Amino acid sequence: MADTVVMSRKEECALKVERVISLMEQHNWDGLYLTRGDNVSWITAGARVHVNMGVESGVGKILVTRKDSKLYIFSNNIEFQRLMDEELLGLEGSVNTGRVWSWWEAPADEIAMVRTTWYGGDEAVKIVSDAQVNASLIPLRWNLTPSEQQRVVTNGWVVGKIIEEVARDFSLGETELKVAGRLQGLLMGAGFEGLVVLVAADERTRSRRHPLPTDKAITQYAMLVVTARRGGLYTAASRLVHFGPVDDDLRKSHAAVAEVDSVFIANTRSGSRVCDVFRQGVTAYEQQGYPDEWTHHHQGGLIGYQGREFLGSAQSPHVVQEGQAYAWNPTIAGAKSEDTILVTKGDPIIATHTGDWPYITASNG
Numbered sequence: 574m575a576d577t578v579v580m581s582r583k584e585e586c587a588l589k590v591e592r593v594i595s596l597m598e599q600h601n602w603d604g605l606y607l608t609r610g611d612n613v614s615w616i617t618a619g620a621r622v623h624v625n626m627g628v629e630s631g632v633g634k635i636l637v638t639r640k641d642s643k644l645y646i647f648s649n650n651i652e653f654q655r656l657m658d659e660e661l662l663g664l665e666g667s668v669n670t671g672r673v674w675s676w677w678e679a680p681a682d683e684i685a686m687v688r689t690t691w692y693g694g695d696e697a698v699k700i701v702s703d704a705q706v707n708a709s710l711i712p713l714r715w716n717l718t719p720s721e722q723q724r725v726v727t728n729g730w731v732v733g734k735i736i737e738e739v740a741r742d743f744s745l746g747e748t749e750l751k752v753a754g755r756l757q758g759l760l761m762g763a764g765f766e767g768l769v770v771l772v773a774a775d776e777r778t779r780s781r782r783h784p785l786p787t788d789k790a791i792t793q794y795a796m797l798v799v800t801a802r803r804g805g806l807y808t809a810a811s812r813l814v815h816f817g818p819v820d821d822d823l824r825k826s827h828a829a830v831a832e833v834d835s836v837f838i839a840n841t842r843s844g845s846r847v848c849d850v851f852r853q854g855v856t857a858y859e860q861q862g863y864p865d866e867w868t869h870h871h872q873g874g875l876i877g878y879q880g881r882e883f884l885g886s887a888q889s890p891h892v893v894q895e896g897q898a899y900a901w902n903p904t905i906a907g908a909k910s911e912d913t914i915l916v917t918k919g920d921p922i923i924a925t926h927t928g929d930w931p932y933i934t935a936s937n938g
Contacts, residue, residue: 580720582663585618590642592713597639600709604700606647606687607635611878612703614805615714616644617668618721620660621805624652626766633660636671636687645671647687649679714878717896722915724806725898728765729913729924732808735759736799737930740812745793749774749786752797760801768807769800769880778813779907782870793817796909800880807880809873809900810925811911826908828933829861834910835935837872837901841914841921847874847889854903855887857937866905873901876913898924 580588593616597605607613610631613622622631632652636645646668648656653673661668672690680686684700692698703710717725739759743752749772760767773784774791784796793816800809813827836857840850851872858867874885876898883891885901893899895916902911914921 579723580718582618582720583667585718585720586616586644586664586667588718589616589618589713590637590644593637593710594639594642596709596713597637600701600706601699602701602706603639603698604687604691605637605639605706605710606684606700606702607637608683609703609707611805612707612710612714615878617661617664619804619806620656622656622660626768632656634671634683635668636691638691644668645691647671647673647683649674649676651676711878711882715875715882715897716894717877717898717915721806722896722898724804725808725913725915726922726924728801728803728806728808729810729915730927731763731803732760732765732799732801732810732913733925733927734929735763735765736797736810736812737927740795740797740814743791743795743814745816746790748788748790749777749784749795750788752791752795753786756797756799760799763803765801765803765808767799767801769798769809771798772796782904794823794907798909798911805878806898807876807878807900808913808925809876809880809902809911810913811902811909812930813908823907826863826905829858829863830903830905830908830910831933832861832935832937833857833903833905834901834912835937837903838912838914838921838923839937841893841899841901841916843893843895843916843918845893847885847891847893848887850893851885851887851889854885854901858903858905863905867903869906870902870904872903873911874899876900 608630610623613631613635622633633656634647739755753770753772756770757767771784772786773796774789778796795814798811837854840853871884875882897916900913912923912925
């Protein structure tokens with residue numbers, strides 16, 4: 574990453590518009606109306622267009638026009654000026670005003686509104702929304718621009734530091750909820766949205782692969798799991814903490830899951846088929862003596878503008894490419910290994926590696 578030439582936000586946005594226009598030309602779309610928060614965040618290089626994080630659609634929509642290759646924002650009067658002043662700062666001239674409506678006059682059919690506002694109601698004009706064509710659109714997000722790649726590494730280091738700080742500092746007797754709250758607070762303080770924050774105490778580390786935090790007190794062992802978003806890009810990491818001597822079974826499963834993770838990471842190289850990486854990981858489970866553990870939880874996959882853009886599987890048709898980010902998360906009951914990595918020309922960069930955590934050497938890494 575030392576040789577990366579950082580793009581300006583306008584340059585990043587322009588490159589993404591080129592990708593979208595090429596897709597529009599292939600399908601003969603005249604207008605593409607982006608309504609999903611992840612797509613708007615991607616094309617604008619990081620704008621937050623949510624108010625309620627539980628809602629998929631953003632409060633600011635973007636129209637991409639094939640004729641002039643420009644972006645236009647559509648929003649209501651509550652959100653418009655905030656979006657322009659804060660979320661789209663630096664994109665002056667790149668993102669233009671489409672239409673602003675009063676909050677009590679929200680259009681019932683936004684595509685019809687775009688057709689009337691922008692195309693004079695011409696029914697021959699082909700306008701599609703991302704809700705209709707998302708399967709064709711989202712692969713444009715997967716190969717990250719140089720500036721996005723740098724953000725993956727920067728974000729990863731910060732998330733790694735946060736989860737490790739919390740893992741070091743909590744005390745026996747604290748509840749899962751209290752530890753999760755500390756994670757959320759530090760993430761928000763660093764500009765992240767903690768979209769997945771899981772904490773498991775003691776026996777819940779074995780019985781719950783997705784341990785939503787409870788009021789259970791931690792008495793010996795805990796698993797902390799985070800998937801956080803900043804500037805639209807997601808970062809995932811997990812860390813384990815044990816107080817006192819570690820029993821042989823846990824030590825064995827932890828070493829084994831680290832070996833499996835090392836196989837996933839070491840084989841995630843440009844040109845590799847994702848299905849082959851997955852099969853190599855499954856073989857590693859077998860070699861470590863845990864042949865069925867992979868069936869109890871997905872193994873992760875490509876990460877970007879979703880927590881996983883797709884999950885790896887033995888049937889995955891995708892090919893790993895330089896500039897993509899992955900987060901593999903193998904689990905064995907009671908143990909998990911998860912980091913976010915960036916695919917490069919050489920060895921993958923482990924973005925969430927801080928250098929400030931106890932490490933073990935894995936033979937396959």
